[in-house]
Amino acid sequence: MKCDKLKDMLMTDYIDGRCAPDLKREIDEHLAVCVTCRQFYSVLVKNAAQPFKGLRPLEAPAGMWEEIKGRIEEKEEALASVSRIFFPVRRAVFALAAFAMVAGLLVGVKAWRLYDTDLMAKYTRDQLYYFSLEETDEGSDNGSFGTVVEEFLL
Numbered sequence: 291m292k293c294d295k296l297k298d299m300l301m302t303d304y305i306d307g308r309c310a311p312d313l314k315r316e317i318d319e320h321l322a323v324c325v326t327c328r329q330f331y332s333v334l335v336k337n338a339a340q341p342f343k344g345l346r347p348l349e350a351p352a353g354m355w356e357e358i359k360g361r362i363e364e365k366e367e368a369l370a371s372v373s374r375i376f377f378p379v380r381r382a383v384f385a386l387a388a389f390a391m392v393a394g395l396l397v398g399v400k401a402w403r404l405y406d407t408d409l410m411a412k413y414t415r416d417q418l419y420y421f422s423l424e425e426t427d428e429g430s431d432n433g434s435f436g437t438v439v440e441e442f443l444l
């Protein structure tokens with residue numbers, strides 16, 4: 291067992307006497323050969339365990355638990371009343387946030403579609419087609435189709 295892990299065990303289960311027998315034997319064997327861990331354990335016992343030896347557990351005053359329980363219930367009731375007041379507000383804020391998200395998504399999709407080159411190309415083709423159908427004042431007696439596009443380009 292490594293010293294760091296052993297020190298953790300010394301500070302918890304070992305000093306409390308709650309180690310499983312196999313683990314206690316393993317720790318005892320390590321302590322027998324490792325000066326550093328033995329010194330650590332010695333300091334630990336002196337400063338963390340000895341001051342509490344001989345103390346007897348104190349009994350809680352009668353009625354203490356009932357008083358604590360009452361205070362907890364008062365706080366829970368206060369929180370519940372605050373929650374009842376703010377729940378409709380929270381619901382409205384949630385609805386507003388959801389609406390903002392959907393609106394943002396729609397604007398994003400719309401903006402994305404504006405930059406869609408296929409869509410722009412289709413729009414340009416449609417516009418050219420529309421202008422190509424429009425008749426000019428000159429008529430078609432000069433061999434042309436008499437379209438606006440033809441007039442613009444020729």
Ligand SMILES: [Zn+2]
Nearest residue numbers: 293324326327
């Ligand atoms: Zn060690």
